[in-house]
Amino acid sequence: MKPPICAICNKDFRVNIKSGGKVWFNISDEDKTINDANNEEIGFIAHPRGLAWFCGEHLDIAKKYSHLELKEAFIVIRKELNL
Ligand SMILES: [Zn+2]
DSSP states (O other): OOOSBOTTTOOBOGGGGGGSEEEEOBOOHHHHHHHHHHHHHHTTOSOOTTEEEEOHHHHHHHHHTTTSBHHHHHHHHHHHTTO
């Protein structure tokens, strides 16, 4: 599991974990297969694909695009934020 660092701005909010949150994105069939393989090998310790942390500032926009796959969502979010 990754530490709570915003996937958009890299803000580390470990000190105040409730200021942000986790968002599950859609995962492709390919990623699902990888997840299953990883889980069998090393248990459930690995950070699952399709899951990302966001600070309070970026949590809403992340949820707005959570129906997309992570890669696609990042492209759209960055575009919307002019990053
Ligand atoms: Zn952020």
